[in-house]
Every structure is written in structure tokens, then in C-alpha cells.
Amino acid sequence: MCLALPARIVELLTGDQCRVELGGVRKEISLALVDDAAVGDYVIVHVGYALTRLDPEEAAQTLALFAEAGIDPAGVLAGDGLPAPEAAR
């Protein structure tokens, strides 16, 4: 219910403000809710405020988990194993 996106801090500004960049789009947002943020950090941005820092190591680990889950250990399912939409219903 809360549209929020990871964005990279590219510039710290006066007060609690900073500029972030996401896919080539820049926006000025507030760091009032996050301590010790630095240029280069990724933060989750919602309604013009950073909610928290994003941990790059955890992100990498999560992606690794996805990849690992996809490996079929015992070749249990025949072929692709992916349920075809029609067959599954």
C-alpha cells in the first residue's frame, strides 16, 4: 500500500534534504527519518522522505536465495516442471 522505491543519494543538501537518483531521474527528498546517510547510500523513498537505508549485502543475498530456490535438486519434476496455466487448473 505504500509505493516506495530504492534510490541512490547523489548529493547532500542543507537541512535534512538530499538529492537522490533512480534510473536517471533525480528528486529532492528529506532524510529527516534516517540517520548518518551518505552520498552513495541507497535509501527507500516514500512520499518525498527516505524511510530507511537499503543494505546492499542483504539485497545480494536475497537475489542469491531466489536463484538457489530455482535449482531442482533431485530432478523431481519432469521437463520444465513449471505448472502450465491450463494444466494447473
Next chain:
Amino acid sequence: MPSARLAHARPLDLRNGRIELAFGAGGRAMAQLITELFARAFANDWLARGDDGAVLPAPGPGERLVMATDAHVVSPLFFRGGDIGSLSVHGTVNDLAVMGARPLYLAASFILEEGFPLADLARIVDSMAAAARAAGVAVVTGDTKVVEQGKGDGVFITTTGIGALPAGRDPGGAQARPGDVVLLSGRIGDHGMAIMAQRESLAFDAEIVSDSAPLNGLVEALYAAVPAAAIRVLRDPTRGGLATTLNEIATQSGVGMTLEEAAIPVAPQVHAACELLGLDPLYVANEGKLVVLCAPAHADAVLAALRAHPLGTEAARIGAATADAQHFVQVRTALGGRRMVDWLAGEQLPRIC
């Protein structure tokens, strides 16, 4: 210029002057506006004659006439990649082009708000003239009215165009058949997001440029590449985006459509700006893109012709029409699942949820 020059006390002050009610009153002030601003910029014999209408030559043998009209109320008036002037030329040129016609003549009517800066108007008119020249059309007649301050958004422009439709060409929204291939001339969402980027309340900074452009050259390239009958539908998706255009075609033709999300080109910055605001690029306005539905045997040739043209370098095959009694437009998402793309319900607004 006419032999009897009107004696104006001073030329228009295009730097600091503003539109006054007198400019629309039909008298000397209006004549001056027409002569020094419009006729000067559009520079053709029809306007130079100063008559109430333009006499046009008959179309060639076998050709039929096509007429189209568009009103332009865009705000802001000036944006990255264009302005209301160039937009008004491209909009009507494109309406004619997607009918398969060669755009030839435009009429332009202006509703100006009292107090509107002449400098801005000059800029807009010069932009229209340049756009018309580039598109190969002439602005042959027009009209000017002035409304009181507060009753208009600066300027509204309506353009009406006439084109010539060569024999044998008959694209139409009802012509699509199951199996027809759906192609797109390039990236979607540029215009709408360029406009959004200038809205103060959203305040993001991205180099997104409107794609406003005349499509008649691109359309001619298509007709040069494949038999006319192979081109079933031509459309330019404007307000409401690609999704609205495809739903219109699906309904008119009584078909469904299946698209590949991964094949639909979107500029990275447009993608990011849409994500930030919670918008779907499929519903964002375009002003210089072509949708083509063609017979499957000619799809490769159509794609090649699009890509060979400067306005179609990012062209892509994005899907196909299907037999579907419900006329749904479906998308296979990047994830591999399916969703439908429905008609737009009201204007798409940025969301926080």
C-alpha cells in the same frame, strides 16, 4: 504582400506587448496581428492574399480527400521537445497520416487570452511555422479571437487539416484480423512524462523530451515497403496512451490482443519516473508514435521500414491480434504471468499507495 499596405502607427511590440481585446475585434489591430505575426511566419500566397478563405487545387486522379481536426489546450505551453504550436501542427498532421493520407493544408484558429504576452505568441507561431515546413504542409487560413483575462489558459489552438488519400489505401480501426501483427514505432510515454516533469507539485528532474513529431514521412515509408492492403490499422496513441489506442482498435475490429511486455520499448528515465509516481507507461500520452497492425506475412518488412526511418529506430514488434469475443487486450508480463490492459478509467493520477 498586398499592394495597399495598412498604415500602422507602430509595428507590434513583440518583446513586451500583450494581447488586448482589440486584437480580436476585427479591426485594424487584428489586421496588424495577422499581417505582422501570422502571415509573416507562415509565409505563403494564400495568407498573403488576405481573403477569408483559401482556394485549394483538386486532389489528383483517384485520390479522395481526408479531413481531421484537433484542439490543443496543453499546459504548460512550452515543454522540452516542443510547445503548443508544434503540437498543434503534429497532432492534425498525424491524424491525417494515420488515415493513410498525405497531409497538405492546415487551418489554424487561435483563442487568445487578454494579457497573453506577444513574445510567447510569436514563439509559438514561429514554432508552428517550422513544424509545418518540416511536415510539408501549409497553414492556408485561420482565425483569431480574444477572450477576457481569466477566461482562457493563455492560448487555445485548433487546427483542421486536409490531406489526399491515394487510391488503394484504406487503413481503419475496424480492419484488424486475428493473427495480425502489432508493431510500435518507438518508446512510449515520453510526451506525458515530459509534461509531468514540469509540474511543480511533482518536482522531479529528468531529461525526458516530448516525442512530438510528424508521422507522415514514416507512413509513406511503410506504404513504399509493403502492399497497401497489408496495412490494416494505423494509429497514433496520444492521450490515454498505447493501452487506450489498442483497446479502441480491439473493440472496433472485434478482436483481442496479446502483447509481450518485454518487447514494448520504454526509455529508462520514463520507466523510472513512472515508477516514482505510480503511473503505468501504457497509459501515458505520446505525440509522435505510430501503432501498426499488419498482415503477418509482411510484418518483417514493416518492421524494417520503420527502423530504417529516423523516427522509427526503436521500432518493435510487440504482439498480435487474437480471436477473442471479449476483446480483451492481454499482456504477458516480464515475469511470465498474464495481466490484462483495460481502458483507462479517468485521468491517471500519481499515487502514493
Next chain:
Amino acid sequence: MKYVDEFRDGTLAAGLARAIAREVDRGRDYAFMEFCGGHTHAISRYGVADLLPANVRMIHGPGCPVCVLPIGRVDMAIGLALARPEVILCTYGDCLRVPASEGLSLLKAKARGADVRMVYSAADALALAVREPAREVVFFAIGFETTTPPTALVLRQAAAQGLANFSVICNHVLTPPAIAAILGAPEVRRLGSVRIDGFIGPAHVSTLIGSRPYEAFAAQYRKPVVIAGFEPLDVMQAILMLVRQVNDGRAEVENEFTRAVSRDGNAKAQAVVAEVLELRPSFEWRGLGALPDSALRIRSAFAAWDAEAKFGLEDRPVADNRACECGAILRGVKQPVDCKLFATACTPENPMGSCMVSSEGACAAHYNYGRFRDSEALPAQD
């Protein structure tokens, strides 16, 4: 976009789909509720249902702050904006089209002359008040715990600046009480009725509140909770983790969104909220009824910036259409297609109940993204 695109990758999705298919027990069904409207939206928009086996069903929860916003609260804002020309009513885009009483919405009120403006951020509303000292800027604030800290911040700033022409209508609601309401509902407790085997916990709410608040539910109701990130791969991984918990007979709180969620959440944000806002003893949720300790109001110390106090606003409850099944749908008892009004009288253009009002409501998501499946005579999955 970094940290977004990688989490939407089709190849990884296929792998996760295979894993889920491999690990489900074919002899039973699984029903999981994704609480958060953003997850509902992600599931529908990416067609995640197509990648799940037939015996895994997703139930769409009430975590959509626009959906659960009572009509009476919107009426309050519309009434204020129409009655007082000096008021500039600011709100997020999501609220503008919510239909209220007498055929009005905030957008329609604007057409009638009310000064209603969309803002992207609470800070924009505050800045507007500073720029327009002769006007009264009223910010209509909605949202779960994610959206609350910005409102608290601007209230604190307004107080610090002594800004006399700024106030807030506070509609902020809380996630744990809503989950409790769903879990405590008679249909859920009664065996053989709706069964929810586990929850996908909200992504961004959890960055604020942490994973700790869900531990009580897991323990008390013996239901697993997996907090999932916002992207479709996050959701699929969370479903896999829930399947594993159910198969193992576990009922724990697990965190899939480790890149942004910790056990304790954002203490700084929590402190700001606690300083400015407090619990309302009771608050009506559209579709769920009145829930105790489920929403926030502005503390008396900040009463000068509380629009309800400042303008003496009255909150009059408005009932939904009798045929509307939102209450049952929000609890997972019924699906959109079970409602007589769905896609007939009730559409996104003309929403009659909470589930259709916002694009993340269960009915709107199904209508916009999934209703083509109904005509394919498949059991509706979204």
C-alpha cells in the same frame, strides 16, 4: 533501476515457480493473505497467479488505506473545502477520486469551486502554507505506518515555526490491529470456513515498525508471517517460505525483506510519531467496522494544527450499499466475482465499495488486471 529490475527477473521467477510447485503438498490447499495493497497490486500487475500451482490461493487483505477510509472522512474534507473559500485542501493523488456522499469527490468538489490540490509529499503542503500566508492550508493525511512519519514531521515543523495557517486532518491507521481483526473474525476462527494459512507481511510498513509486532500474531493464532519486499520476486519467495512453514508445522515470523527491514524498525521515525500522534480509542474502517486502538489522532499539544479541532469538524458515518460484499472480501471470505455488484454497478469509474475505490483494492485489481480470467472459466485467482 538498481534494486528494482533484478527483483522482477523472469528467469528467476520461473525458478521460484518451479520451487513452489516442487514443495507444495499436493494433498492439501494453501491460502495465504497478502495484507498490503501494494502486494495485491504487484501480484495482479505481474500475473503472479499464473506462476503458482492450483492449490495455492492468494487472498487479498485490507492493507489499502484509501480502501478502508470511511466515506464520512472524505465528506468532512469536501465539506470544509466547499464551505470555506480560504481553505486550500491538499491531499495525495489517491484520494482525489474517492466517491463520497451526494455524488461528490474531492475532484468534483474542485470542479464546484473548492480549492483542492494534489501534493506528492506532506512537505509540499507545509511549504504551500508558508508561501500563502493569507490562506488556510489543510492537509488531508492518509496512510498506514509508512506514510505517518512524514505527517508527524510536518506537524512538528509547523508547531516549531508557529505557523498559524496550516493544519492536518489525520486519518492514519495501523496494521497490527487490522491483522488482528481479520484473524479474530468469526469466519476465520470457525473451522471449515475461510482458512488463512499464513500472511505475507507488508514491505514498507515493516521498515518502520520492524518485524517484532507480528510475533504476537504468529504466537497467538499459530499463523506464519513472512515479511516480503515490494517486488514480484520478493512475493514469490515469501510464498515459498510460507509453504515451507506450513509443511513444517511452524508458525514463525520470517523476514524476506532483509535488505530494508530489521526486527525493531526505524526507531527515529517511531519516536517522531509518538511525539505528535496518539491512539484513537476507536476508528471506523470501511468494510471492517469500528476497530479499537487502530488509528491515530493528533495530540492535544498540537491541537492548533489539528484541523478537526480547529474547524470543529464533525465525523458522520456513512453506510455502504447493502449489496456490497467488501466486508467479506476484505476478510477473504468472498472473492470479487462473488459480489453481485462487481463489474456491473460497481466498476473503477463508479466504485460502490472500498475494494473498488483504489487500484490496489481486491476488486479493482481483479477488474483492472485479472477479469479476463473470469471469462476463461478458470477459478479466479486474483
